[in-house]
Each structure stands twice: as structure tokens, then as C-alpha cells.
Amino acid sequence: MLARVLTAPELQRDGVFRLHSDFHGHFFEIVRFLRQPFFHQQQQVQALESVSSGQKAWSVQVCVSSFYGSDCKLKHKHFYEAYKTKVTRNSNMAKLQAGYLFPEVNSHLTVFDILVEQMLLKFGYVHNIVTFLTFSHNVSPISDLLHIYSGGMLTIARRRSAHMLKYPDVKVISLGIGDTTEPIPEVITSAMAMRADSLTTFEGYTGYGAEQGDTKLRAAIASTYYKDLIIEETDIFVSDGAKCDISRLQLLFGSEVKMAVQDPSYPAYVDSSVIMGQTGLFQKDIEKYANIEYMRCVPENDFFPDLSTISQADVIYFCSPNNPTGYAATRDQLTQLVQSAKDNGSIIVYDSAYAMYISDDSPRSIFEIPGAKEVAIEISSFSKYAGFTGVRLGWTVIPKELLFSDGFRVAKDFNRIVCTCFNGASNIAQAGGLACLSPVGLKAMQDTLNFYKENTKIIVDTFSSLGFNVYGGKNAPYVWVQFPGRSSWDVFAEILEKAHVVTTPGSGFGPGGESFIRVSAFGHRENILEAAKRIKQLYR
Numbered sequence: 128m129l130a131r132v133l134t135a136p137e138l139q140r141d142g143v144f145r146l147h148s149d150f151h152g153h154f155f156e157i158v159r160f161l162r163q164p165f166f167h168q169q170q171q172v173q174a175l176e177s178v179s180s181g182q183k184a185w186s187v188q189v190c191v192s193s194f195y196g197s198d199c200k201l202k203h204k205h206f207y208e209a210y211k212t213k214v215t216r217n218s219n220m221a222k223l224q225a226g227y228l229f230p231e232v233n234s235h236l237t238v239f240d241i242l243v244e245q246m247l248l249k250f251g252y253v254h255n256i257v258t259f260l261t262f263s264h265n266v267s268p269i270s271d272l273l274h275i276y277s278g279g280m281l282t283i284a285r286r287r288s289a290h291m292l293k294y295p296d297v298k299v300i301s302l303g304i305g306d307t308t309e310p311i312p313e314v315i316t317s318a319m320a321m322r323a324d325s326l327t328t329f330e331g332y333t334g335y336g337a338e339q340g341d342t343k344l345r346a347a348i349a350s351t352y353y354k355d356l357i358i359e360e361t362d363i364f365v366s367d368g369a370k371c372d373i374s375r376l377q378l379l380f381g382s383e384v385k386m387a388v389q390d391p392s393y394p395a396y397v398d399s400s401v402i403m404g405q406t407g408l409f410q411k412d413i414e415k416y417a418n419i420e421y422m423r424c425v426p427e428n429d430f431f432p433d434l435s436t437i438s439q440a441d442v443i444y445f446c447s448p449n450n451p452t453g454y455a456a457t458r459d460q461l462t463q464l465v466q467s468a469k470d471n472g473s474i475i476v477y478d479s480a481y482a483m484y485i486s487d488d489s490p491r492s493i494f495e496i497p498g499a500k501e502v503a504i505e506i507s508s509f510s511k512y513a514g515f516t517g518v519r520l521g522w523t524v525i526p527k528e529l530l531f532s533d534g535f536r537v538a539k540d541f542n543r544i545v546c547t548c549f550n551g552a553s554n555i556a557q558a559g560g561l562a563c564l565s566p567v568g569l570k571a572m573q574d575t576l577n578f579y580k581e582n583t584k585i586i587v588d589t590f591s592s593l594g595f596n597v598y599g600g601k602n603a604p605y606v607w608v609q610f611p612g613r614s615s616w617d618v619f620a621e622i623l624e625k626a627h628v629v630t631t632p633g634s635g636f637g638p639g640g641e642s643f644i645r646v647s648a649f650g651h652r653e654n655i656l657e658a659a660k661r662i663k664q665l666y667r
Contacts, residue, residue, distance in 0.1 A: 219404045222416070286620075287629050294627065300658045302586075302647045303629040305450065305605065307514040309578060309651075311559075312571030315513055318562035322555050336551045339542065340365025340522070344557050347564040348522055352482075352507070356494040358524055362538065364545055365552050365560070368521040369480050369508040370395055376476055376504065376523070377403045379537075379544050380442055387420035387440035389432070391451055391636030391643075393478070396444040414638040423639050426598060426609070430454035434467040443468060445493075446478035448485060451636045451645040452607045453599020455489035461496045468502040472532070475503040480521075483512050483576055485602045500526035504537070511604065512572050513563045520556045579604045582648035582655045589659040590646075593666045604648040607633070611642055618644050626661035 283303050291299055325331025339345070345360040366372045373395050382404035388396045397419065400406055407417025415421055420440045422432035430452050445464060448455040456464070468475050477493035485491055493503045508521035525538040552560075562568045587600040596609040610618045615632035622628050622644070631647070633640030648655070 217402070219402050222401050222406065222408055223398060283619075283629065283631060283635075286623065290623055290627070297627050298657075299623075299627050299629060300650070300654045300661075301629040302650055302655075302658055303631045303645075305511070305647050305649055307511060307516050307579075307649050309514060309575055311514045311518070312568065312575065314565070314567045314571050315559050315562045319518075319555050319559040322558035326554075333554055336554055336557075338546045338549055338551045339363075340552060341554070341557045341561070344560050344564075345522075347561055351564045351569070353492065353494060353524070356492060357500075358494060358526065362524050362526050364523045364525065364541065365557065366521045366523060366545075366549070367519040367552050367556075368510060368515075369478060369506045369523075371519075372506050372521060372523045373476075373478075374399050375541070375544050375548060376506075377405075378548070379541050380405075380474075384441035385418055385420065385439075387422055387437060387443045387473075388637075389424045389445060389449060390421040390638060391424065391633060391640035392444065393446055393450045394636060397637070414634070421637060421639070424449065424452065424454070425639055426596070430598070431456060431460045434463055437467075439471045440473055443473050443475045444478070445475055446480070447489070448481040448599075448603035450478075450481065450603070451599075451605055451631065451633065451640065451643075453601070453603035453605040454607075455485050455487070455602035458488070458490055458496070461490055461493060461499075465493070465496045465499045465502060469498060473502065474529070474537070475499075477503050477505045479505055479507045481511060481603045482507065483572070484580070484604060486580070487602065489602060494524070494526070500528040502529070504529065509560055509563055512576065513559070513568075514575065515556070515559070518553075518556050518559060520552055520560050578652075579648050582650060582652065585655050585659055586646050586648055589662055593663065595666075600648075606646040606648065607643055608646060609643050613642055615641055615643055622662065622665065626658070626665045628658045628661055 287299060287301065287303075291297075322331075326333070340363065342360065344365055345363045348363050348365075349358050349360045364372075366375075377399045380403075384405055386396070386400050386405055388400075397406075397416065400419065401416060406419050409416050420438055422434075422437055422443075424430040424432055430449065431454075443464070445456075447461070464475065467473070475493065479492060482491040490496065493499045493505055503526075505524040506521065507524075509515040509518070510521065523541070525541055527536060527538060529537045531537060531540075563572055583600045583604055583606060586606045587597055590597045590606065590608045596611075598607040598609070600606045615634045619630055619632040622630055631645040633643030633645060636645070650658070
């Protein structure tokens with residue numbers, strides 16, 4: 128077994144340590160060690176390797192010694208080289224540059240988890256690792272930029288967890304991920320409870336439902352959101368959320384299409400395109416994937432691209448109101464978009480997940496634009512209307528008029544995808560969806576939306592009072608704040624470190640988001656007010 132503890136002169140300052148390996152001479156750094164609750168005064172971390180029965184094995188050992196004594200309490204985690212199959216990894220997955228921007232599941236990582244993940248990603252196993260780290264209690268360990276994925280950045284949830292380890296007694300306020308916080312209205316939850324209870328009876332029990340969704344719910348969606356647009360219930364596919372439908376649509380279009388996407392935009396459009404094999408490699412110098420048309424949407428062009436400069440794309444992903452900018456396209460702009468799609472023979476995938484937040488006369492559906500049914504698909508969701516981010520319920524509209532180049536109906540192929548890959552949304556969730564669309568449910572949802580709109584105003588007023596350029600907030604629960612000349616990840620880190628508030632760095636939504644942060648209005652009122660107070664203290 129090999130092990131060595133580096134002496135203090137061998138270490139860089141400020142808690143930086145390295146893992147060294149003779150495996151092809153590679154090494155890598157983890158910047159600023161994360162403080163663990165059990166660390167005391169002086170720490171030593173050792174990585175040990177042994178060989179047993181032909182299987183490589185290694186362990187990470189943390190030696191916690193008292194500042195006044197030599198007793199050492201050890202913390203161990205042991206790892207073994209895993210059995211590997213002969214199945215080749217999907218090469219498209221390797222193109223992804225980082226972990227998904229918003230993971231919340233399994234986000235509470237220990238330093239061991241970070242260590243192991245980094246080693247395994249870099250080497251597949253740990254070979255002759257000799258160690259590293261000794262630093263004293265007066266070093267300020269940290270939550271700086273830990274590079275977990277090759278060429279990528281530590282995701283928001285991981286950085287938040289690291290920050291909470293550093294400041295265990297501070298309340299961290301999250302205005303980053305767009306997750307709803309207020310309770311689902313009782314009129315909706317009671318309907319779901321009744322449906323769940325009915326499953327205990329012979330009369331009320333149902334098994335598989337229609338993959339396309341409950342007929343009553345499809346009809347209710349059509350009459351509520353598309354009443355005067357001649358969208359029929361059979362054009363609507365109920366799902367477990369818009370994000371899931373984005374991936375199903377990618378499966379529908381296949382790997383040979385070229386996509387165009389707003390820049391900045393919701394990361395799922397680009398990431399699913401990469402996974403599907405539609406793109407080339409990531410071009411680090413311009414922060415873009417090859418074979419994707421990035422439609423720049425910035426204040427200088429009123430957050431709407433010059434369509435005449437966009438090369439032809441098969442599929443155009445367009446979100447309005449936009450996540451992250453909060454900007455809602457005007458009727459004239461959407462008319463240009465539909466006409467451009469017609470001229471080029473493209474299909475628009477229109478994401479209207481935030482349409483109910485629109486406060487002006489901006490269209491709430493792409494189908495308000497004449498001719499859109501011949502070139503557009505619309506996806507939407509109950510997540511941000513009814514607080515269904517955990518319940519999971521959404522829908523996709525594919526008009527019968529939408530045809531592929533050979534004249535085959537797009538809806539027929541999507542129906543085949545749905546029937547093959549999906550058994551339908553939960554019958555309990557669909558009961559909740561029906562309750563949402565009742566007169567009482569619609570009012571309850573609007574009351575919740577109004578609450579979030581009030582939060583948005585507080586955030587807009589806060590940054591505006593400090594002299595920042597502030598966008599969005601009028602038609603969406605997101606505020607888009609500009610910090611000219613600064614890295615969005617640096618601003619994110621500054622606000623987290625000094626105000627203990629989580630935001631979202633704009634560059635995570637594409638290169639067009641650099642120098643911006645997105646601030647979410649989803650939060651309890653006391654948290655919004657406290658965050659506003661801290662931000663004012665930071666930038667006053």
C-alpha cells in the first residue's frame with residue numbers, strides 16, 4: 128500500500144491541494160478544500176491504494192488531529208475499481224460540457240463524493256495516488272470554482288451545498304432554480320386526494336389510461352387556453368411536463384435535423400439536442416456547439432433575433448415569455464417568426480410554459496398568429512401555474528395541419544412516440560389538472576401567480592434602485608440583471624459569498640447570457656424581502 132502526506136512547504140497557499148498520479152503523468156486540482164463538520168484544527172487527507180485478488184482498491188482517509196495533541200481520529204471511505212461491461216458509451220453524452228445547470232437531487236455532496244467523482248471521471252480508477260493536504264484552522268477553505276466535469280463547471284446546487292458547508296449557521300436564500308414555493312391551492316389538492324381515495328374502491332379504480340391523456344382534461348385545456356384558435360382536444364397530448372416533452376420531440380425529429388435556439392435559452396433544448404446526436408463538438412473558443420444556430424437575443428435587439436441573418440434550420444426552439452430573460456415576444460415579432468419558418472420550411476417548437484404571467488397584450492399562444500398551425504408545435508405545463516413542479520403535468524399541441532416534407536402528419540408520428548415511450552400522465556395528477564381549469568381553480572392559480580408577480584416587483588425595484596440595467600419581470604417570474612464587463616459566474620459567486628443568496632449565472636443559458644444573472648421570484652415573501660435587503664447592503 129502506498130501513502131504519503133505532503134508537508135506544509137509542498138502545499139500551495141489558501142487551502143489549494145492537488146491529487147498527483149503517475150497514470151500517464153496526469154494531475155488535476157480541486158480548488159479550495161470543502162470544510163466538513165467533523166474537521167477540527169488540523170486535517171490530513173490521504174488517498175491509499177492497495178491490490179487484493181487482482182482488484183485495485185483505494186480509500187480516502189481523513190485524519191483529524193487536535194491542535195493541542197497528537198491523537199488522530201480517522202474517517203474512511205473505501206472504493207474499488209468497478210466491473211466494466213463491453214457496451215460502448217453513447218459518444219454524444221461525452222460532448223456535454225458540464226453537469227446540467229439545475230440538478231437538485233443528490234446535491235448534498237461531501238468532499239469524499241467530489242474527490243471520488245473527479246478521480247473516476249479523470250482516470251476510471253485511482254492509480255498510485257499519493258497524497259495531499261495539510262492545512263491549519265486559520266486557512267479560509269471555500270466554495271470557489273470546483274471543476275467537477277471535464278471542461279465544465281460545478282452546478283448551482285453543488286455550489287450551494289459547498290457554501291452551506293462553509294457557513295453552516297447562515298441562512299442561504301435560493302432565488303436560483305425556478306421552483307415554485309407556495310402551497311398548491313386546496314381546491315386542486317382536494318381533487319387529487321379524492322381521485323387517489325377512489326382508487327381504493329372497485330368503482331373508482333383505473334389502471335392504464337390513454338397515453339394521450341384523459342379526454343375531459345384534453346377538452347378542458349382546449350376550451351380554456353385555445354378557445355378561439357380552433358385547436359381541438361385531439362390535437363392535445365397530456366404529459367408529465369414540458370421538459371419531458373422536449374426530449375420526446377427530439378426523439379421524434381431524430382439525429383439528422385439542424386436546430387436553432389434563442390441565445391440565451393433554457394438549457395434543456397441544447398442539451399437534449401446534443402444527446403440526440405444533432406450537434407457537432409463543443410467549440411470552446413465561442414462557447415457553442417457546432418451545427419446549432421444560436422439566435423442571439425439581447426437588449427440591443429430587444430431580445431428578438433434578426434431572422435434574416437439566421438441560416439436555415441429544421442427545428443426552431445422558441446420560448447415566450449423567455450426563460451431566462453423574462454421577455455415576451457410581441458405579436459409582430461411572432462408574425463415574423465412564423466413567416467420565416469414558412470419561408471424556410473422549418474418547424475417551430477414554441478414553449479409557452481410562462482404564458483399565464485403575461486400582463487400586456489403579448490400573445491399567450493403561437494397559434495394566435497395566422498398560419499402558425501402549419502409550422503408550429505406548442506408545449507406548456509401546469510408547473511409554474513399551479514405549483515405542479517413535483518406533481519408533474521403538462522401538454523403538447525400538434526395541429527393536424529402540421530406536415531412533414533412528405534406530407535405525413537407530424538401528430539401521427541408523435542402519437543407513435545408517446546404510445547411507445549409513455550404510459551400516460553398519472554390519473555391523480557390529471558384529476559388535479561381538471562380542478563385547475565375549473566372556475567375556482569383558475570382563480571386560485573391566478574392568486575398564486577399574482578403573489579409571485581409581487582415578488583418580481585420587489586426584485587426589480589431592488590436592482591433598479593441600485594442603478595443596474597434590469598430586464599424581464601413584467602411577463603415572467605424571472606428578472607434578468609446585467610453586470611457589464613463581468614463574468615456571470617463571478618457575480619453569482621460574489622452574491623453567494625457576500626449576501627448568501629443563490630442566483631443563476633446567465634452564461635449557463637448560453638453565451639448570450641454572459642454578464643447577466645437570472646433572479647427567480649419563486650420564494651416565500653420573507654425570503655424575497657430578506658434577499659432584497661442583503662443585495663442592497665452588498666451593492667449600495
